[in-house]
Structures are given as structure tokens and as C-alpha cells.
Amino acid sequence: MSEVKPYADLALYIDGVFIGAEARDGNEVINPADGSVLGRLPHARTEDMDKAIASASRAFETWRWISPLERGKILRRVAELIRERAQDIARDLTLDQGKPLAEAYAEVFNAAEHAEWHAEECRRIYGRVIPPRDRNVRQTVIRQPVGVCAAFTPWNFPFNQALRKISAALGSGCTVILKPAHDAPSAVVALVRLFDEAGLPPGCLNLVWGPSNRISRYLIETPAVRKISFTGSVPIGKQLGALAGEHMKRVTMELGGHAPVLVFADADIDRTAAYLSVLKARNAGQVCMAPSRFFVHADVAREFTEKFIAANEKLVVGDGLDPKTTMGPLTNRRRVEAMEDLVSDAVAVGSILASGGVSHDGPGHFFPPTVLTDVPLSAKIMNEEPFGPVVPITTFQTTDEALTLANALPFGLASYVFTRSLEINHRATYGIEAGMVSVNHFGIALPETPLGGVKDSGVGSEGGTETFDAYTTVKFISELTA
Ligand code: NAD
Secondary structure, X not given: OOOOOOOOOOEEEEOOEEEEHHHOOEEXXXXXXXXXXXXXXXXXXXXXXXHHHHHHHHHHHHHOOOOHHHHHHHHHHHHHHHHHOHHHHHHHHHHHHOOXXXXXXXXXXXXXXXXXXXXXXXXXXXXXXXXXXXXXXXXXXXXXXXXXXXXXXXXXXXXXXXXXXXXXXXXXXOEEEEEEOOOOOHHHHHHHHHHHHOOOOOOOEEEOOOOHHHHHHHHHHOOOEEEEEEEOOHHHHHHHHHHHHHOOOEEEEEOOOOEEEEEOOOOOHHHHHHHHHHHHHHHHHOOOOOEEEEEEEOOOHHHHHHHHHHXXXXXXXXOOOOOOOOEOOOOOHHHHHHHHHHHHHHHHOOOEEEEOOOOXXXXXXXXXXXXXXXXXXXXXXXXXXXXXXXXXXXXXXXXXXXXXXXXXXXXXXXXXXXXXXXXXXXXHHHHOOOOEEEEOOOOOOOOOOOEOXXXXXXXXXXXXXXXXXXXXXXXXXXXXXX
8 A cells, every 4th residue: 555645844045044943932733624733834034034035145246147948947846846736735735735736736837837938038138129219229128037025925816926926036136035925835845856857056046834923024135136926815915015115026816806707698608607606716715816706787687696505515515535526625723714704794784694604513624615696786795805715796787786786895806707799708808807807717827828906906927928027127228339
């Protein structure tokens, strides 16, 4: 019988050296499916932070001059290693993050594609030649790496989110100090081990863990750190953005959304209801792009709601390692409490709890797929991102009304439109205030497409040809040649 591998060895990674949990204070990592302790995560001391900053600064002076072709080779090698080790990475990701194993695999394989995309695309960080006014002058524009980057990544897609930031930074010639969320650390440690194995020089990538506030403040205030990239909630994004502004640091902010879903009367209701049920259940709704405010045309609202609830009833909630499970637990207790609060508030202001809504008794952070109807716009859930498996459904009558509802919040990340009408499609895709609109399907977050938000949902994009903009500076060179 083959031996079951133990859960990941968690570590810091500083100047090319791994520092294990036995050498530092830290926190316990919990399995959200049963509440058991999986391991201990070491926290960086101040001297570790200083070492990480010094090594990233030193490494930048070499790495920035390594050709994009060579930088790309490392990213390609990492992609190969990711695919080779996918089984162990995905298993540990399910253990500490909670998502079903099939979703964990999808996250891991998708990340390999991101590494490859960045490996190819970094060879095309082009400049340009501007026609001069004087024939003896040559005017060129070049793009150069910004320097040492501090990257803060979340717990919902820990592997993928870390990979995106690391590969954009390394691909453009920057070095990185990565501080991921402590809730689901195994996949990030595994990823950093793959970069080490792929031959990334020491200092180009450093991994630190510990209290978020202490570490982010320390890194943002350090002069050597030139760029901040954060994925997480709007309030923390604003806090880090304000601090970065004080020190005139560049930022990329991928923040929360509250994605409107507009289901028009002419949509294919059977298909739309079934599709949205599966999409919403992905990662138990803990996705910044998850469909989350459902506006359904009044003529089809009843039919849609019944079919959506019927589709939800086919979901199997359980431990992500069980092959039958299609929706795992929430990653932490905070999310279960947030779901309970949103549901009880909605009911208190007059919404109907049409299905789900009651937390699971016993160990694990489970919450069932839940549907609320007749939800007043004043309910908390119509204004705060649920980041969990709760869906509020309300109705609209006209396209204008649907667009007004969609655009009513300060968020603007993903949005969804379901219609067969070319006219409605055109009005909605152009009229919705969001960084991404997906019509009749989910087509977001591919390596070759930009992911980013407008309004409070963030600044800048990751992926697509835009991916290096945030990690490079523009330099204009004017030369008198004769
Ligand atoms: P939170 O607001 O405390 O933290 C959000 C994220 O920011 C976490 O990953 C956390 O580790 C990190 N963080 C917190 N304080 C930080 C600091 N001072 N410096 C650097 N990083 C810091 O909330 P939470 O309970 O961890 O997550 C729930 C909320 O976060 C959700 O409601 C959702 O809006 C948001 N979120 C968004 C994404 C996304 O992909 N945009 C991912 C995870 C969480």
C-alpha cells in the first residue's frame, strides 16, 4: 500500500534558504472540513524581514539584467514542475483551504498556464521609437522593471494568486517579497519550493508569514520596496493604498466585488439557472468574481428561482477530499459568521429565506447553498460582498432599471448578463460599470485576458498584455547623435 504523504512542511523562504516551523513562533493551520490542526506556520521576525529586503534588493541588481528569454525559461520550468507535483499540491490545498479536490487541481493547472503565459509575454515588453523633430535626435521609450515588489495574496486561490503576482514581477525583471494569507499556506510554500528547484537565484523571491498589519506596514514603509500588489478586501486595499500613497509607491489592487447578474426575460432559463448554481458553488462562493447580486426579470423570476434552487439541491456539500463533494466548507469561521449575519439581517428586513440558511452542526466550517428572495435593496447582502454561498434574488422590469441596479454600488469587478438579445447584450456590456463582463457564460481569469476592477474594486490589471504595466516604469531617452 502506498504511504499517505504528510501535510506540507511549512516554511519561510529568505535569501534562498527555507526556515521551518521549528525555528520560529507561529500559528496553527486548521483543516476547515473538521477543525483539526494540520501544521504550524512560522512567522518572520524583524531580522528575517530585513534579510528578505536586503536580499531582494541585491538580487534585483542582477535579475533586472537577465534577458527575458532566460527569465522565461525559469517560469516555464516552474510550469512543468507544477504539473508534475499537482497531485500533492492539490491535496494539501484541499486540506487547508477546503475546496473540492477537482477544483484544487483546476487551480493548480490553471496556475501552470499563467506561468507559461508570462514566460512568453515577458519577451514582448516592448518600447517604441518616436519620430524626432530634428534628424540628429533619436527619441526612444523603454520599459524597465520597477524594483523590489511586496505582494500580498489571499487565501481563496492561494496558489494561483501567488503565481500570478510572482510571474508578472519576475517576468518583468523585478524581485519579490511575498506575504500570503495565513489561512491556507501549503500551496504557496509548495510554489516557492518549485521556484527554488527551477533554479531561481536566491533573493529573487522571498516568502514571509506573520501578522499582516505588522508585515505590510514594514514593507510598504521600507524605501527599497518600490511596488505594492494586493489581492483582498476593499477596506484593507484602501488602507494599504493610503499607506503606499504616503510613500509614493506604485500599487496594483485586486479587491472585492459584488458581481451583478442580470437575467433577462429572453434568456435560456433552464441553462442559466443550472449554470449559475454551479458557478456560485465554486470555492463555496469565496471568489471575488462570484455571481452575487441576482437581478432577474419579473416575468421569469419565479421560474428562475425554482430552477436555481432545484439545481442547488443537487450540490453535495462535504469534505473536499471526498470525490462526491461538489462544494466544500468555507475556509475559516469568519466566513460562516458572515453568512449567518447576512442571512439574519436579510430576513429581519423582510426577505424570504427560500432555501438553505442554517449552519451545519458539528465540526467544520460548513454553510449550505442559500437563496433569499424579495430582498430589499437596503439589506446588508445587497451592499456587502457575501464571499460565500448565499444568493439574494430580486426582480427588475426594464433594461434601464437593471443597469441602474447593477451600477448602484461602489464596486465594479465582474458582472454577468444572460440574454439572447443582441441589443440588450450591447447595452449591458457597454453600460455596466465593471472591469469584466461575461455574457451567457463565465469567461474570466484566463492568463491571456486582463483581470481587474473599476471604482472601489481596484487599480490595474493582472493577466493579458496589460500584465507587465504595473511592474515596469517608462523611461524616455532623447539622444543628440551628431
Ligand atoms: P480581511 O479583510 O481581514 O482580509 C482580506 C485579505 O487581506 C486576506 O487575504 C488577509 O490575509 C489580507 N490582509 C488583512 N489585513 C492585511 C494587512 N494589514 N496587510 C496585508 N494583508 C492583509 O478579511 P478576511 O476575513 O481574510 O477575508 C474576507 C474578505 O476579504 C471577503 O469579504 C472578501 O471581500 C475579501 N477577499 C477578497 C479576495 C479577492 O480575491 N479579491 C480574496 C480573499 C478575500
